[in-house]
Amino acid sequence: MSISNENTAAHRLHTLLQSVRNSGESSLGAAWCKVLDAEWNSGDFVRRHAEVTVLLQMTIRQISSLPERSRLRYERHVADWWGAVMQPLHNWNDGTRAPAIMFNEDKLDHLESAADLISGHLVGSGAAPRATNLEEMSRQCNEWVDLLTAMEDSEINGPVRDALVSQIRHLIWLIENSDLFGTARVAEEASAVIGSLTQAGATLVNVEPGNASRWKKAFLGLIAACVVFNQAAPVFQGAITAGESLVKEISAVAEHISPDGE
Structure with missing residues (x-):
C-alpha cells in the first residue's frame, strides 16, 4: 500500500488550478476542457467541474479546523480561489482572458501552502488519508x-x-x-x-x-x-x-x- 503526502482536497484543487493556468490554452473553457478531459458544455464536463467546486468547499471547511492564526491567514485568499473556480459565463470562451493571466500564481502558492498545513494537521483522517490504494x-x-x-x-x-x-x-x-x-x-x-x-x-x-x-x-x-x-x-x-x-x-x-x- 503506497503512502500519499499530497493527500488533501486543497492539494488536488491546487493541482487542477495550476494545470489550468499552465495549459497553454487561450480561453478558460478550453483550458478546463483539457484538464478535465471533457467536452465543453457536456454532461461529463458539468459533472467533473462540479467535483472541483466540492474540492473548494472541502478546502474552505478544513481551513476552519486550523489554529486561529493560520485560519485567519488563509481565509483571506478564499475569495481568490473561488474566483479561479467560478467565473462568469462570458469569461469561459473569451480568448482575451487566458488562464495564465487570470490565475494569480501567488494566490495558488498560498493554496498549496494551506494544503500542506491541512495535511499535517489532519493526517490520518478522511480529510488527509495516508494511503492511495483504493x-x-x-x-x-x-x-x-x-x-x-x-x-x-x-x-x-x-x-x-x-x-x-x-x-x-x-x-x-x-x-x-x-x-x-x-x-x-x-x-x-x-x-x-x-x-x-x-x-x-x-x-x-x-x-x-x-x-x-x-x-x-x-x-x-x-x-x-x-x-x-x-x-x-x-x-x-x-x-x-x-x-x-x-x-x-x-x-x-x-x-x-x-x-x-x-
Whole structure:
C-alpha cells in the first residue's frame, strides 16, 4: 500500500488550478476542457467541474479546523480561489482572458501552502488519508451494488435502495477518477455512503437471512476498508501489511454473525 503526502482536497484543487493556468490554452473553457478531459458544455464536463467546486468547499471547511492564526491567514485568499473556480459565463470562451493571466500564481502558492498545513494537521483522517490504494474499497462498493440490486422491495424501501445504489456508484466513479479529484474526495464520499447505509440499515424489515448476513459483512468490510485507507501506517511496512489484512479478518468474523444477531 503506497503512502500519499499530497493527500488533501486543497492539494488536488491546487493541482487542477495550476494545470489550468499552465495549459497553454487561450480561453478558460478550453483550458478546463483539457484538464478535465471533457467536452465543453457536456454532461461529463458539468459533472467533473462540479467535483472541483466540492474540492473548494472541502478546502474552505478544513481551513476552519486550523489554529486561529493560520485560519485567519488563509481565509483571506478564499475569495481568490473561488474566483479561479467560478467565473462568469462570458469569461469561459473569451480568448482575451487566458488562464495564465487570470490565475494569480501567488494566490495558488498560498493554496498549496494551506494544503500542506491541512495535511499535517489532519493526517490520518478522511480529510488527509495516508494511503492511495483504493482496490479494496472499490471491491467493497461493487459488492454493495450487487447486494442492494438483489434485495426485494419487501426487504428495503425501493427509493431508499435506488438512492443508495446511485450514491455508491458515484463513489465508484470517484475511485475510478481519483487521479483527477484525489483520494480525500473519495474518503469524503465514502464517509457519506457509510452514513447513508447506517440509516438505511436501521429501517430494514423482513430481510432474507442470507441478505441480512451479507449486509452485516459488507457493512463491516466497507468500514474496515475506509479505516485502512485513511490510517495506513506511514512508516512501518509491517503495519501496512497488517492493515491490508484487516478487511479480510473483519469479513471473516462477520461471516459467523447470524441474521438474528445471535
